[in-house]
Amino acid sequence: MNYNKQIIVALDFPTEKACLDFLKNIDPARCRVKVGKELFTRCGPALVKKINAEGYDVFLDLKFHDIPNTVAGALKAAADLGVWMVNVHASGGKAMLDASREALNYQQAPLLIAVTVLTSMGIEDLSQIAVINTPQQQVQVLASLAVNSGLDGVVCSAQETDFLRLQCPSDFQLVTPGIRPSGDSANDQKRVVSPRLALEQGSNFLVIGRPITQASNPSEKLDSIIQEIEA
Ligand code: C5P
Numbered sequence: 001m002n003y004n005k006q007i008i009v010a011l012d013f014p015t016e017k018a019c020l021d022f023l024k025n026i027d028p029a030r031c032r033v034k035v036g037k038e039l040f041t042r043c044g045p046a047l048v049k050k051i052n053a054e055g056y057d058v059f060l061d062l063k064f065h066d067i068p069n070t071v072a073g074a075l076k077a078a079a080d081l082g083v084w085m086v087n088v089h090a091s092g093g094k095a096m097l098d099a100s101r102e103a104l105n106y107q108q109a110p111l112l113i114a115v116t117v118l119t120s121m122g123i124e125d126l127s128q129i130a131v132i133n134t135p136q137q138q139v140q141v142l143a144s145l146a147v148n149s150g151l152d153g154v155v156c157s158a159q160e161t162d163f164l165r166l167q168c169p170s171d172f173q174l175v176t177p178g179i180r181p182s183g184d185s186a187n188d189q190k191r192v193v194s195p196r197l198a199l200e201q202g203s204n205f206l207v208i209g210r211p212i213t214q215a216s217n218p219s220e221k222l223d224s225i226i227q228e229i230e231a
Helices: 016-023 037-053 068-080 094-103 123-128 135-148 158-167 195-200 218-230
Strands: 007-010 032-035 058-064 085-089 111-115 153-155 173-176 205-208
Touching: 007 218, 016 037, 032 037, 037 058, 058 068, 068 085, 068 094, 085 094, 094 111, 094 135, 111 135, 111 173, 123 135, 135 153, 135 158, 158 173, 158 195, 195 205, 195 218
Parallel strands: 007 032, 007 205, 032 058, 058 085, 085 111, 111 153, 153 173, 173 205
Antiparallel strands: none
16 A cells, blocks of 8 residues: 555644745655644645645644534635645534535535544543543544534544544544654653554554654655555
């Protein structure tokens, strides 16, 4: 199997220059990229268009969560930027997910992914917002909601892929952050999984940031991760 494009590099840079300098070393045929809230809020849609025009598939990770009409409009605006993948919070509810699907219900629309429970939230955080489920139960509830509304997949922890793979349709995309190649620092991630194990456990796309963006030679680092996966 060709794993080149299953790696999504998280472009967590504070400036447009830092981002574009980094991308000079990264071949768009070897990976996809993710633009999150920090870079988007600083540099805006113009940078997304620029990255897209350079040939990168962009996952616009803005995790929309609002009333259905507003989310639908935001998703259409994101699609107009030409991005490859967008996401919303599944906890926005069925009506919001249905409106999201309807807004992006055409061929060539970006993949529409839902966030279930943020991996930063534990059982106590859930009880503080009156959710009595465990994180795993809540992930299962929200993933079902996403499946039922016809979304294309979910962002989840690599620890959740085993049961989600059984619960969700085989073409449902599981996108997992918290990935660390063997020997790399976990940084602030609490539970990390190697790229190879994540794919073996059913992940479709691996979001990897600092191990690549902060490497002395990012292009070589990307190659070494691809080799680690293919070995
Ligand atoms: O540098 P690192 O590989 O830890 O970056 C992971 C990326 O995935 C960051 O952009 C982070 O915001 C994102 N992410 C995450 N955990 C989640 C959801 C998103 O680490 N649950």
